[in-house]
Amino acid sequence: MTKNSSSSTTVPGTVWLARGRHLGPDPEQDVRRNVIALKAAGVLDDYLDLDPVEAARSTPLYPREKSAGPGPSARRLFEARWRVTDGVMVRAQLTTYEPGGRRSDSEGITWVLAAEAEAAWDPRWPSPATMFWPDSDRVAWDHDVLPGVRLRTANHMPTDQNELRRHLRDVSRNTWYIHVVVHEAMTPDAKGQRPVSAFLPPSLRHQVIEHRATPAQAEIADFAMKRELNVRLPRGGAVVLPTQPRNRDHDAEHFTVHSVFLDGSEPAELLDLIEEFAELPRPLPEGAEQALTQLRQCWHLLTPDEELVHAQAMVVKYAEALDAMTKSSELYQAAAEAAQAALAEFSSGDGTPRPPVSDTAKAVSSPLNAIKKGLGRFRDPSRQDM
Structure with missing residues (x-):
């Protein structure tokens, strides 16, 4: 396992990160059922289900730093280990956290997932998310920490201009994901409502959040994105939103597609741009460095x-x-x-x-x-x- 306690401003090339909310009644039980099934099927080499307090008392692989633990609000810590192409080992930790105050049904349980491979990450590898969470639409593990935003679906943008601008600011600031905005030139049928992210490679699929602007939102969405992010949304096209803080070398026009057919066919041009954007250095979002330090310095699932x-x-x-x-x-x-x-x-x-x-x-x-x-x-x- 890579040992590196130094701070970094960008996501390392060997690392996969995600954060979200689970809105179901028992998120930890959903994880347990999934990892038990995957180990029995030989997908996982092994896994651990740890109480955070007991995990802190045990001896990890590497010396622990004071800031490396999951913190007092952690509910449960899961570790899993599996192999991908050419026997490359992947280690991952999923931590669930108590909400800040009294939990409401709409708030859910926050989770953080950090995975690291022994080689540069390949988007064709299995998604670490589905090594813990069931790959099923019936389990609501894929909600972003921002209300109303979800992975694995097309999220329609607010209709009010002020709300739309606030929404764009929120999704682009300290985000753990790549955000893509697609404008519907006309209301799509059932095939066209399928999210573009469904065509992406497995481990990239759960790192992209797709937003949709309705046909009537062409001008208002373009205006809001120009004001807030200095990017343009072509009518019937799409754009990959820049990260914040923005890279000075980011070429907004390069990551813009002027025509996307939402008819169920594969939007190859947009997919290529998303994959190209994913390979660029991205800043570590807030909380990600702590999750990465915890993975590297508080690892318990040792090989023989x-x-x-x-x-x-x-x-x-x-x-x-x-x-x-x-x-x-x-x-x-x-x-x-x-x-x-x-x-x-x-x-x-x-x-x-x-x-x-x-x-x-x-x-x-x-x-x-x-x-x-x-x-x-x-x-x-x-x-x-x-």
């Missing part, structure tokens, strides 16, 4: 080889600690003997103090100076008395 290496490292550490304690004990004993010898120097040898001496002699040969002198000889055996 890792368990052996970890056990050997612990044996070495314990041996070093025992050796240090032994040496410290010997040093303390030697120091005590030196102090006793120094004190004996100011006694008559039978334990009684020497008779008083002049003030000048006291200044030169006080007990404190003698102790210092004795200890000095202990620290530097080669030193000779003058």
Whole structure:
């Protein structure tokens, strides 16, 4: 597993990140059923279902930093390990969190998922989301933290101009996803209502949120996007929204498609642009660095080889600690003997103090100076008395 505790401003090329809300009654049970089934089918090498408090007390693979844990609001921590093309190992953690206040049915449970591979991430690999969450529309795990926004569907934009502008600001600020806006030149049939993201490779499919502007919203959506994000939405076309903070080299026109046919066919030009955008460096959104640090430094699901290496490292550490304690004990004993010898120097040898001496002699040969002198000889055996 890649060990890297340094801070980064962009998402590493080996990492897959997602965050969302589960609106169902028992999100952890949905995860358990899915990972049990996937392990039985041989899709997962293994998984762990951890209580965050117990996980914090156990010994992870790498030393823990104070900020690396999931925090007091965590409900449950799941870890899973699987292999993809050419035997590349992928490790992932899914953490569920309690809401800030009293939970309402519409608020749901927030979850954060961080996965890292032993090689550069390939969008054709399976989505880490479906390694934990069931790949079913009947389980509502795919809601964004912003109300009314969801993965795996086409989200229609607000009709009010002020709400639309606020919506654009919200979805583009500190987002964990790539956002695409598609304008419907005419109201599509059932095939055209299928989200464009459904045509994307598996692991990219759950990193894209699609927004739809109705035929009547052509001008209002274009105006709002020009004002808020400095991009244009062509009538009947689509645009990939820039990340915020915006990259100075971002070419909005390049990531704009002027014609998208919503007839159920594959929009190849738009898909190519989305995949190209996904390969660009993207800033780590708020909370992502903590999730990545937790994955790298608080990992518990070890392979047999890792368990052996970890056990050997612990044996070495314990041996070093025992050796240090032994040496410290010997040093303390030697120091005590030196102090006793120094004190004996100011006694008559039978334990009684020497008779008083002049003030000048006291200044030169006080007990404190003698102790210092004795200890000095202990620290530097080669030193000779003058």
